[in-house]
Amino acid sequence: MMPEDKIGPPAIRILLNEAEMEAERMTGWVRVVLALALAVSLLGSGGIASIAGYGEFWARLGFGALAVAAFLALGVASLVLTRIGSYAPWMAFAFTAADVAIIMLAVAATLHDTGLGGNWIAIAPALWATPLILAVGALRYRPEIQLWVTGLLVAGLGLVVAASGASFVVSPPDATAFAANATAYDLLSLPANLVRASMLALAGVTTALVMLRARHLLHRAVKEAGERASIARFLPAEIAPLVEEGNLEAWRRGRRQEVTVLFVDLRGSTGLAENMDPARLSVFISSFRRRVMEAAGSYGGVVDKFIGDGALLIFGVPEPKPDDARRAIQCAREIIRLVDRWNAKRRFVPTVRIGIGIHTGEAFCGVLGAHERLEFTVLGDVVNVAARIEQATKRFGAPLVASEATVIRAGDPRQWQEVGREAPRGRSGAVVMLVPSDQATPERQDLEKGG
Structure with a gap:
C-alpha cells in the first residue's frame, strides 16, 4: 500500500480511506449477491436438467454448493468487519486471495470430475467467474489489489492446467473415449451455459457499479473541494489545511496557548486618503497589505485579519514555538524596512508611517461562526495589550514598541530601552514598554499630526 505521505494532501487521504472502506462494504454485498445469484442459477439449472431427464445433475452439485457457501x-x-470497525487494509489481500482460491478449486474440480486435461479448462463454467472477480476488485480503487488478483488468477490457472495435464498440441478427442465420459457433455449443456450467462451478467452489472461509484466519488471530491475553498476564504491560509484534516470540531472547542500578537497600523492614512481617488486608495491599501503579508510569510506569522488600514498578526498558531517572540520582532523590522523602501520608491507626500505594537501572553485560539462563514479568532488580555501598545507608538514617537514579556522571550533585552510603564484599563499589573535601542525616534508631534 502506498505510504500516506505519498498519497496526497490530508483531505485526499481521508477521502480515499473512506472510499476504500465503502468499497469493501460494497464488495461484501457483491459477494453475497453473487452467492445468491449462483445459488438461484444452480437451482434453475438443476430444474432444467431434471425436466430434460438429467437426474444425475443434482448429484454433481456438491462442490458448486460449497463454492456458493x-x-x-x-x-x-467482510460486512461484519466493516460494520464493527475491525477491517484493516491488508484484509483486502486475504479476501481476494480467498476469492481466487474458490474459483481455482472449482475449475480444478470440474476438470477432475470430467476427466478432461488442462487444455479443456476454457469449458469449465467456474472460469467465467474470473471477469467478475476482476470487476469486483475495481471497486476498491487500489491498483496494487487489482495487480495482486490478476497475478493470483494467472498463476492459479497455470497451476490448474499443469496439474490436470496439458500438451502444446491438442488433437481432436477420440469420439468413443469422449462419449464414454458422459459428464464432459454436461459442461456444454443448457444448465452450464445458464451459469456462464449469469456470471457474465453479474460482471456487467458490477462494472456498471464501478462506474457509478467512480462518478459518486468524483462528485463528492468536487463538493468537498468547493467546501474547503469556501472555508479557506475566511480562515488564515495556515489554519485552513488543519480544518481540512477533519479537526474543525477540535478548533471549534478552541484551546488556550501562549502566542505573540503583533498589531500594525498605518499612520497618516486619513490625510493620504483625502488626496486619493477611490481607485488609487484601493491600490494603496492593497499594496500595504501585500507588504504585511510578505513579511508575515517570511517569518512564520499568521495574518489573523486586516482591519481597515491595520492588521493583526499572530505568532504561535497552530502550535507555539520557542522562537515566536523573536520571529515577531523580526517580522516587525521587516515591515518597517519594506515601508521605508516603499516610501523611497513612491515618494509619498506625506510620508507613509506605521506603528507596530507587540505583546506575548496566553490567549484563547479557536474557530467561531457558522459553517458558511467561519472565522479564526484569538481572544484574551494579550490581544488587548498589544493593541494598546500599538496605540502608544504615537505617544512615544516610535514605529515599533514591544512589551518586556516579548523582549525577554526573544532573548535580546540589552538591545532595547524602556520608554514607559502603564496598566491598561481592566488590568491590574503594569506593562513595561520598550523600543529598540537603534530605532530612530521622530518628533512626537510630527507623528501625532497624522494619527
Missing part, C-alpha cells in the same frame, strides 16, 4: 461466508465476514 464460501462466497456467501466471505461476503458476510
Whole structure:
C-alpha cells in the first residue's frame, strides 16, 4: 500500500480511506449477491436438467454448493468487519486471495470430475467467474489489489492446467473415449451455459457499479473541494489545511496557548486618503497589505485579519514555538524596512508611517461562526495589550514598541530601552514598554499630526 505521505494532501487521504472502506462494504454485498445469484442459477439449472431427464445433475452439485457457501461466508465476514470497525487494509489481500482460491478449486474440480486435461479448462463454467472477480476488485480503487488478483488468477490457472495435464498440441478427442465420459457433455449443456450467462451478467452489472461509484466519488471530491475553498476564504491560509484534516470540531472547542500578537497600523492614512481617488486608495491599501503579508510569510506569522488600514498578526498558531517572540520582532523590522523602501520608491507626500505594537501572553485560539462563514479568532488580555501598545507608538514617537514579556522571550533585552510603564484599563499589573535601542525616534508631534 502506498505510504500516506505519498498519497496526497490530508483531505485526499481521508477521502480515499473512506472510499476504500465503502468499497469493501460494497464488495461484501457483491459477494453475497453473487452467492445468491449462483445459488438461484444452480437451482434453475438443476430444474432444467431434471425436466430434460438429467437426474444425475443434482448429484454433481456438491462442490458448486460449497463454492456458493464460501462466497456467501466471505461476503458476510467482510460486512461484519466493516460494520464493527475491525477491517484493516491488508484484509483486502486475504479476501481476494480467498476469492481466487474458490474459483481455482472449482475449475480444478470440474476438470477432475470430467476427466478432461488442462487444455479443456476454457469449458469449465467456474472460469467465467474470473471477469467478475476482476470487476469486483475495481471497486476498491487500489491498483496494487487489482495487480495482486490478476497475478493470483494467472498463476492459479497455470497451476490448474499443469496439474490436470496439458500438451502444446491438442488433437481432436477420440469420439468413443469422449462419449464414454458422459459428464464432459454436461459442461456444454443448457444448465452450464445458464451459469456462464449469469456470471457474465453479474460482471456487467458490477462494472456498471464501478462506474457509478467512480462518478459518486468524483462528485463528492468536487463538493468537498468547493467546501474547503469556501472555508479557506475566511480562515488564515495556515489554519485552513488543519480544518481540512477533519479537526474543525477540535478548533471549534478552541484551546488556550501562549502566542505573540503583533498589531500594525498605518499612520497618516486619513490625510493620504483625502488626496486619493477611490481607485488609487484601493491600490494603496492593497499594496500595504501585500507588504504585511510578505513579511508575515517570511517569518512564520499568521495574518489573523486586516482591519481597515491595520492588521493583526499572530505568532504561535497552530502550535507555539520557542522562537515566536523573536520571529515577531523580526517580522516587525521587516515591515518597517519594506515601508521605508516603499516610501523611497513612491515618494509619498506625506510620508507613509506605521506603528507596530507587540505583546506575548496566553490567549484563547479557536474557530467561531457558522459553517458558511467561519472565522479564526484569538481572544484574551494579550490581544488587548498589544493593541494598546500599538496605540502608544504615537505617544512615544516610535514605529515599533514591544512589551518586556516579548523582549525577554526573544532573548535580546540589552538591545532595547524602556520608554514607559502603564496598566491598561481592566488590568491590574503594569506593562513595561520598550523600543529598540537603534530605532530612530521622530518628533512626537510630527507623528501625532497624522494619527
